[in-house]
Amino acid sequence: MTAANGIKLAEEIKGEVRYSVPLSEHTSFRVGGPVDFLIFPADLEDLRKTLQWCRRQKIFYFILGNGSNLLVRDGGIRGVAISLARGFQGVAELERGEREGLLQAGAAEPLGRLVELCREKGLTGMEWAVGIPGTVGGALFMNAGAFRSEMKDTLESLQLMDGDGKVIETRREELHFSYRSLELKKGWVILGGKFRLKIGSSQAIRSKMEDFLKRRTAKQPLHLPSAGSVFKNPSRVSAGQLIEEVGLKGTRLREAQISEKHANFIVNLGKAKARDILTLAEWAKEKVYQEKGVKLEMEIQVMGEDE
Numbered sequence: 080m081t082a083a084n085g086i087k088l089a090e091e092i093k094g095e096v097r098y099s100v101p102l103s104e105h106t107s108f109r110v111g112g113p114v115d116f117l118i119f120p121a122d123l124e125d126l127r128k129t130l131q132w133c134r135r136q137k138i139f140y141f142i143l144g145n146g147s148n149l150l151v152r153d154g155g156i157r158g159v160a161i162s163l164a165r166g167f168q169g170v171a172e173l174e175r176g177e178r179e180g181l182l183q184a185g186a187a188e189p190l191g192r193l194v195e196l197c198r199e200k201g202l203t204g205m206e207w208a209v210g211i212p213g214t215v216g217g218a219l220f221m222n223a224g225a226f227r228s229e230m231k232d233t234l235e236s237l238q239l240m241d242g243d244g245k246v247i248e249t250r251r252e253e254l255h256f257s258y259r260s261l262e263l264k265k266g267w268v269i270l271g272g273k274f275r276l277k278i279g280s281s282q283a284i285r286s287k288m289e290d291f292l293k294r295r296t297a298k299q300p301l302h303l304p305s306a307g308s309v310f311k312n313p314s315r316v317s318a319g320q321l322i323e324e325v326g327l328k329g330t331r332l333r334e335a336q337i338s339e340k341h342a343n344f345i346v347n348l349g350k351a352k353a354r355d356i357l358t359l360a361e362w363a364k365e366k367v368y369q370e371k372g373v374k375l376e377m378e379i380q381v382m383g384e385d386e
């Protein structure tokens with residue numbers, strides 16, 4: 080695919096079209112080759128035109144949030160990454176009753192800002208998400224969770240754009256969430272969500288957040304690039320515990336390492352390649368299966384092609 084393919088779209092939209100952009104600059108792992116196009120639609124009309132253009136050109140596209148759950152292979156992605164970061168942010172209180180409040184958050188809003196607004200407004204139910212480095216859209220798509228809570232718990236409805244560019248509001252009851260997953264039709268885009276939260280004491284909210292953050296910092300290797308947990312936790316034992324029990328904690332392959340602090344994290348020690356991270360993940364998967372009989376399933380999203 081050449082830059083010329085994107086020129087027409089760049090003329091049609093108010094937002095920006097960039098060519099051959101290294102995804103190592105847009106993912107928390109800091110690895111990954113270039114994507115052919117990185118497009119920043121400025122509004123709904125731009126996004127609609129972008130989706131239609133991708134469909135006409137028969138180009139693969141995906142939504143890039145904060146890249147904190149993505150592992151892009153070293154050869155990059157033949158296709159389009161769409162970032163909603165310039166026009167789909169914003170978080171606001173829509174309603175306030177005696178017992179509850181309703182917040183609206185745009186898909187590109189950092190999840191941390193939503194958590195912070197809840198604290199400011201004295202709304203409880205999102206404290207568990209403090210410290211998760213994604214966007215609201217990415218967290219909804221992944222049904223992100225921690226400390227026995229997850230995104231779906233407080234969600235009231237989701238604004239979506241379907242593959243034809245139509246905007247739809249869907250209530251939570253009509254959506255299918257499961258552990259770290261939301262079933263969404265291929266090509267659909269999350270535009271934002273409404274969250275219903277209970278009114279709580281500001282002091283209690285603040286101390287819950289501090290406690291969660293402390294527990295996160297104590298357990299996770301937050302000083303090194305990663306994409307959080309590599310594997311989903313199987314039902315009884317945590318993936319980290321299994322990897323530790325088979326003796327792989329701390330295993331290093333060139334600049335990638337199964338974290339010494341948390342065995343379900345693989346960290347980039349500097350110039351890691353996606354290839355090395357994937358090999359480590361493969362070793363962990365194989366050894367846990369051989370020795371424990373448990374099939375680990377990837378939580379991080381792996382995309383792109385080898386170098």
Ligand SMILES: Cc1cc2nc3c(=O)[nH]c(=O)nc-3n(C[C@H](O)[C@H](O)[C@H](O)COP(=O)(O)OP(=O)(O)OC[C@H]3O[C@@H](n4cnc5c(N)ncnc54)[C@H](O)[C@@H]3O)c2cc1C
Pocket residue numbers: 107141142143144145146147148149163186210211212213214215216217218219220221222223224225267268269270299301305306307308380
């Ligand atoms: C240090 C660290 C700690 C973490 N801790 C946790 C944790 O405790 N719990 C947890 O669940 N996760 C955790 N994560 C993983 C990650 O932060 C979450 O999954 C986060 O919600 C991903 O959001 P994102 O915006 O970065 O999404 P991305 O990584 O950019 O994308 C993830 C997926 O969502 C899709 N997507 C993104 N936005 C949209 C949209 N608007 N519409 C449709 N699809 C979309 C993407 O195409 C991709 O398939 C952690 C990651 C790190 C680095």
